[in-house]
Amino acid sequence: MLKLYGRQYGKKIARASIVNWYLEELGIPYELVLLDMDGGEHRQPPFLSINPMGKAPAIVDGDFKLWESGAILLYLAEKNGKMPQSVEDRSLIYQWILFGNSTLAPALLIEANQKLEAPKLLTGLNQVLANQSYLIGDEFTIADVSVGSILAHALVMLQSDFSGYPAVLNYIKRVTERPAFQKTIGQDQHK
Ligand SMILES: N[C@@H](CCC(=O)N[C@@H](CS)C(=O)NCC(=O)O)C(=O)O
Numbered sequence: 001m002l003k004l005y006g007r008q009y010g011k012k013i014a015r016a017s018i019v020n021w022y023l024e025e026l027g028i029p030y031e032l033v034l035l036d037m038d039g040g041e042h043r044q045p046p047f048l049s050i051n052p053m054g055k056a057p058a059i060v061d062g063d064f065k066l067w068e069s070g071a072i073l074l075y076l077a078e079k080n081g082k083m084p085q086s087v088e089d090r091s092l093i094y095q096w097i098l099f100g101n102s103t104l105a106p107a108l109l110i111e112a113n114q115k116l117e118a119p120k121l122l123t124g125l126n127q128v129l130a131n132q133s134y135l136i137g138d139e140f141t142i143a144d145v146s147v148g149s150i151l152a153h154a155l156v157m158l159q160s161d162f163s164g165y166p167a168v169l170n171y172i173k174r175v176t177e178r179p180a181f182q183k184t185i186g187q188d189q190h191k
Contacts, residue, residue: 002030002061005050007037016057017185018069018149019076022142024180026080070097073142082142089136096135096143100150108154122165125151129167133174140175148175149185156189 004023006016016032023030035041035056042054051058051067058067059075066072074097077083084090107117125147128135135143151172154160162169175181 002028002059003033004030005033005035005047005058005060006056007042008034014056014188015069017188018145019057019059019072020184021149021181022073022076022145024183025140025145025178026076026082028080068101070101070146073097073145077142092136093141093143097146100143100146104147105150108150108160109158114160118160122162122168125171126165126167129171133171140178144175148172148181152176152181152185152189 002023004016004019006020007014020032035047037056041047042051042056047058048054050060050065053067055067057069057072058065059072061075061079066075074083074093077093083093104121107113107121132138134140135147148171151162151168152175155162155169155172162172176186
């Protein structure tokens with residue numbers, strides 16, 4: 001069975017919860033392996049043989065090991081027939097996953113960037129989401145798991161002020177109401 005390695009949920013950012021959310025969306029069997037990161041378990045050889053960088057999330061699927069949340073989402077979508085056929089449509093998914101992890105997350109989650117960067121990105125997101133339900137039109141995809149989880153984290157855990165971005169707020173409500181979100185990240189947020 002596929003194993004997902006992550007840190008124990010709590011107030012700290014638990015990026016494994018992003019993958020956990022998507023595994024619940026897919027409804028496939030998996031085992032969640034919680035690492036004692038405060039005790040340094042992620043820096044010990046058993047886990048370093050899965051991810052030499054010592055970071056979670058990571059998965060082991062049979063003999064295959066993979067880390068980086070975005071890469072894991074793409075792998076799971078691909079393996080379960082959820083990726084679009086055309087190279088253009090696939091590239092839009094890559095675009096949003098890379099945007100989430102390398103542009104949006106640092107802008108929203110790192111305090112020094114919040115004032116200057118966050119308003120630019122939230123204005124753009126608000127424009128996109130004013131005309132469509134999800135990042136790629138009307139269909140929920142892994143792009144929404146990636147970007148939606150970062151937005152939800154900023155709103156709920158960091159109390160970021162999104163009041164000037166009503167379409168973004170509606171979008172966060174839409175994706176966080178999904179049962180798979182509620183079962184995973186949603187539960188974490190209410191602890
Ligand atoms: N870009 C990576 C970030 C992974 C990451 O920083 N994970 C944190 C946990 S949320 C971690 O493992 N921190 C432990 C450490 O850096 O020692 C991803 O999205 O998977």
